[in-house]
Amino acid sequence: xxxxxxxxxxxxxxxxxxxxxxxxxxxxxxxxxxxxxxxxxxxxxxxxxxxxxxxxxxxxxxxxxxxxxxxxxxxxxxxxxxxxxxxxxxxxxxxxxxxxxxxxxxxxxxxxxxxxxxxxxxxxxxxxxxxxxxxxxxxxxxxxxxxxxxxxxxxxxxxxxxxxxxxxxxxxxxxxxxxxxxxxxxxxxxxxxxxxxxxxxxxxxxxxxxxxxxxxxxxxxxxxxxxxxxxxxxxxxxxxxxxxxxxxxxxxxxxxxxxxxxxxxxxxxxxxxxxxxxxxxxxxxxxxxxxxxxxxxxxxxxxxxxxxxxxxxx
Amino acid sequence: xxxxxxxxxxxxxxxxxxxxxxxxxxxxxxxxxxxxxxxxxxxxxxxxxxxxxxxxxxxxxxxxxxxxxxxxxxxxxxxxxxxxxxxxxxxxxxxxxxxxxxxxxxxxxxxxxxxxxxxxxxxxxxxxxxxxxxxxxxxxxxxxxxxxxxxxxxxxxxxxxxxxxxxxxxxxxxxxxxxxxxxxxxxxxxxxxxxxxxxxxxxxxxxxxxxxxxxxxxxxxxxxxxxxxxxxxxxxxxxxxxxxxxxxxxxxxxxxxxxxxxxxxxxxxxxxxxxxxxxxxxxxxxxxxxxxxxxxxxxxxxxxxxxxxxxxxxxxxxxxxxxxxxxxxxxxxxxxxxxxxxxxxxxxxxxxxxxxxxxxxxxxxxxxxxxxxxxxxxxxxxxxxxxxxxxxxxxxxxxxxxxxxxxxxxxxxxxxxxxxxxxxxxxxxxxxxxxxxxxxxxxxxxxxxxxxxxxxxxxxxxxxxxxxxxxxxxxxxxxxxxxxxxxxxxxxxxxxxxx
Numbered sequence: 001x002x003x004x005x006x007x008x009x010x011x012x013x014x015x016x017x018x019x020x021x022x023x024x025x026x027x028x029x030x031x032x033x034x035x036x037x038x039x040x041x042x043x044x045x046x047x048x049x050x051x052x053x054x055x056x057x058x059x060x061x062x063x064x065x066x067x068x069x070x071x072x073x074x075x076x077x078x079x080x081x082x083x084x085x086x087x088x089x090x091x092x093x094x095x096x097x098x099x100x101x102x103x104x105x106x107x108x109x110x111x112x113x114x115x116x117x118x119x120x121x122x123x124x125x126x127x128x129x130x131x132x133x134x135x136x137x138x139x140x141x142x143x144x145x146x147x148x149x150x151x152x153x154x155x156x157x158x159x160x161x162x163x164x165x166x167x168x169x170x171x172x173x174x175x176x177x178x179x180x181x182x183x184x185x186x187x188x189x190x191x192x193x194x195x196x197x198x199x200x201x202x203x204x205x206x207x208x209x210x211x212x213x214x215x216x217x218x219x220x221x222x223x224x225x226x227x228x229x230x231x232x233x234x235x236x237x238x239x240x241x242x243x244x245x246x247x248x249x250x251x252x253x254x255x256x257x258x259x260x261x262x263x264x265x266x267x268x269x270x271x272x273x274x275x276x277x278x279x280x281x282x283x284x285x286x287x288x289x290x291x292x293x294x295x296x297x298x299x300x301x302x303x304x305x306x307x308x309x310x311x312x313x314x
Numbered sequence: 315x316x317x318x319x320x321x322x323x324x325x326x327x328x329x330x331x332x333x334x335x336x337x338x339x340x341x342x343x344x345x346x347x348x349x350x351x352x353x354x355x356x357x358x359x360x361x362x363x364x365x366x367x368x369x370x371x372x373x374x375x376x377x378x379x380x381x382x383x384x385x386x387x388x389x390x391x392x393x394x395x396x397x398x399x400x401x402x403x404x405x406x407x408x409x410x411x412x413x414x415x416x417x418x419x420x421x422x423x424x425x426x427x428x429x430x431x432x433x434x435x436x437x438x439x440x441x442x443x444x445x446x447x448x449x450x451x452x453x454x455x456x457x458x459x460x461x462x463x464x465x466x467x468x469x470x471x472x473x474x475x476x477x478x479x480x481x482x483x484x485x486x487x488x489x490x491x492x493x494x495x496x497x498x499x500x501x502x503x504x505x506x507x508x509x510x511x512x513x514x515x516x517x518x519x520x521x522x523x524x525x526x527x528x529x530x531x532x533x534x535x536x537x538x539x540x541x542x543x544x545x546x547x548x549x550x551x552x553x554x555x556x557x558x559x560x561x562x563x564x565x566x567x568x569x570x571x572x573x574x575x576x577x578x579x580x581x582x583x584x585x586x587x588x589x590x591x592x593x594x595x596x597x598x599x600x601x602x603x604x605x606x607x608x609x610x611x612x613x614x615x616x617x618x619x620x621x622x623x624x625x626x627x628x629x630x631x632x633x634x635x636x637x638x639x640x641x642x643x644x645x646x647x648x649x650x651x652x653x654x655x656x657x658x659x660x661x662x663x664x665x666x667x668x669x670x671x672x673x674x675x676x677x678x679x680x681x682x683x684x685x686x687x688x689x690x691x692x693x694x695x696x697x698x699x700x701x702x703x704x705x706x707x708x709x710x711x712x713x714x715x716x717x718x719x720x721x722x723x724x725x726x727x728x729x730x731x732x733x734x735x736x737x738x739x740x741x742x743x744x745x746x747x748x749x750x751x752x753x754x755x756x757x758x759x760x761x762x763x764x765x766x767x768x769x770x771x772x773x774x775x776x777x778x779x780x781x782x783x784x785x786x787x788x789x790x791x792x793x794x795x796x797x798x799x800x801x802x803x804x805x806x807x808x809x810x811x812x813x
Contacts, residue, residue, distance in 0.1 A: 164415070164418075164421040167408075167412060167415060167416055167421070168416060168417055170405075170408075171405045171408070171416050171417075174405050174406070174407050174408075175403070175404070175405045175406065177403055178402075178403040178404055178405045178413075178416070179405070179416065179417065180387070180403075181387060181397075181399065181403035182403070182413075182416040182417030182418070182465070183387055183388045183391050183417035183418075184416065184417045304407070312367070
């Protein structure tokens with residue numbers, strides 16, 4: 001692989017979990033529910049995928065377990081926020097904190113303190129013919145099935161949002177009382193949207209433990225769920241926008257690895273500068289902050305009823 | 315004619331309040347049925363029962379020969395009931411066609427751009443002229459209402475329920491709406507018109523039903539009843555008619571404005587306003603909305619400091635005082651927008667009683683609020699002003715508009731001011747509440763107080779004022795004594811010149 005192919009391919013690999021989580025979050029937010037616990041749900045999915053994979057020896061089984069765990073977290077969150085109408089931010093924070101503790105404790109209990117346990121890897125699946133193409137073959141068509149799923153899901157959600165059910169879902173996100181009056185079941189729609197978002201977060205987590213590495217570490221998502229939230233905003237709540245936004249963050253992350261691998265010496269204006277690796281590690285987060293600062297203000301706001309519980313008044 | 319909708323013996327309680335008490339109601343195809351009543355009489359609740367938004371505790375719903383024990387909005391729409399709510403249920407970000415498509419089984423047809431689509435032909439047949447591709451947030455209120463009606467018709471509604479449809483419309487838009495409704499009636503649609511405006515109810519409907527305190531008190535063909543009969547059925551007693559007897563003003567001047575001008579605030583400023591208001595006098599300020607009345611009200615209440623000129627309250631210059639200083643000096647303000655300026659909607663009435671009550675003396679015990687005294691005062695206001703179904707803990711937002719205004723008037727009068735500046739004090743209220751507010755203002759004058767009544771409702775100004783100033787483009791354009799002809803004042807409002 002050439003350097004460029006390597007960089008682009010790596011960017012896509014690092015973007016994939018962000019895309020998966022962000023696509024689920026878009027559906028949830030377009031229905032009016034802001035789920036900031038995708039960070040915790042990703043972590044839960046990462047652990048469930050790892051544990052099930054290690055136990056069964058099958059990466060596919062791990063993936064299914066992660067999706068099921070994500071769906072379960074989604075049900076819990078939807079019950080708290082959609083059925084019981086609790087504050088979505090508070091509930092989200094709660095789940096995030098609980099997940100760090102829960103996965104950490106289970107990991108130690110099952111795999112021990114100095115664990116070197118590994119799960120089977122979800123191997124790359126080169127697409128016949130297409131993977132043989134120059135450059136794009138390596139970059140786009142020699143990837144994990146989950147990367148291909150990103151593309152398919154982004155298009156699928158785009159079309160879904162234009163369907164009758166999608167219109168109803170979007171109406172729940174901006175004017176739930178109007179949706180209700182038009183016969184759309186607001187509670188059911190939001191519940192389903194949150195469960196979908198949870199499932200996607202679970203799968204995104206499994207990508208980290210089954211596709212990217214084959215191990216688990218405590219709090220290994222380290223803020224990727226929050227970056228996915230930024231991706232949703234930067235992508236303007238649009239699935240294709242989110243893919244592009246995620247690629248920017250993934251690119252920043254890949255660049256960080258790239259600099260680290262090539263040594264942290266740089267020549268700036270003829271002077272050797274030593275860049276501490278901690279600064280490089282911070283790069284994706286700095287990009288997140290910069291992008292949000294520059295763009296969030298000038299951008300259209302999210303769905304108007306976002307974060308607001310819907311209670312039918314008399 | 316055969317009944318399309320029958321509601322039989324409907325009863326529904328909300329907490330301790332019986333909103334509906336054994337009400338029966340019928341609506342027929344090809345007929346306009348006006349449902350009248352004061353705020354809180356149960357009109358909207360009754361129709362929410364028919365539409366499935368509210369489940370009755372008792373009683374049955376029969377639509378088109380089918381009996382429903384538990385109606386839901388979905389079932390109501392599928393059966394052919396459409397409801398246009400007072401607060402529109404439209405997604406502002408969507409286009410007209412998307413709003414029609416939302417939740418409809420016939421989604422594709424609603425979005426089909428063809429001239430032959432069913433949506434287009436409904437628009438042509440009914441005269442509900444609106445562009446299906448327009449985004450709702452760009453449309454004026456009158457057109458948004460058409461979208462609501464289109465939504466109902468597109469789903470095949472044979473019974474259309476309209477909740478206070480004219481409350482938000484200009485006279486011109488109201489005419490257009492009535493034309494559409496009459497055409498729909500000809501085409502066989504049943505129409506239920508919830509309203510508290512008597513004249514439109516009687517001019518448009520075939521049948522009139524009046525609710526009071528959750529009970530039916532009158533239900534007859536419109537041709538057989540008079541306005542006075544319906545009005546007294548609504549409030550449960552004879553109403554004072556026409557102009558009131560006003561007390562004779564005394565000699566001493568309570569409030570004097572000298573060349574008051576407001577600073578630039580982006581709205582029409584008030585310029586060089588002068589008047590002298592005597593004790594016992596009501597000064598009416600008439601004018602078409604947007605001719606500087608808001609600025610004048612803010613100047614008088616102390617929300618705005620004057621650019622030039624001065625304001626004297628009982629001889630003392632209060633021009634530099636803020637709202638609190640003027641309240642202390644005895645000038646109270648009933649703002650024009652009760653929901654944003656006069657009330658904290660989320661707060662209970664007891665806390666709302668404190669707003670704009672300076673000094674707080676009577677409600678303080680040491681440095682703390684005396685909640686007992688506050689509750690007592692609130693309870694007194696609730697009882698004396700007939701605010702039905704409210705307790706001291708009731709949040710302001712759960713009161714009807716009429717009851718909110720009763721509460722604001724009660725609070726401002728409770729401060730025992732000498733001068734009241736009242737801005738559109740009866741806007742959106744029903745006849746009973748209007749009469750009530752007017753009576754309180756006149757009573758205030760009889761006790762030696764004075765009132766500046768700033769109102770865009772000319773009939774209100776004519777009925778209540780000793781003198782009338784007409785505002786036009788920020789200035790006083792004309793002055794009339796009591797008994798001036800309506801046409802003359804109206805002309806001055808429109809042209810800025812005295813006839």
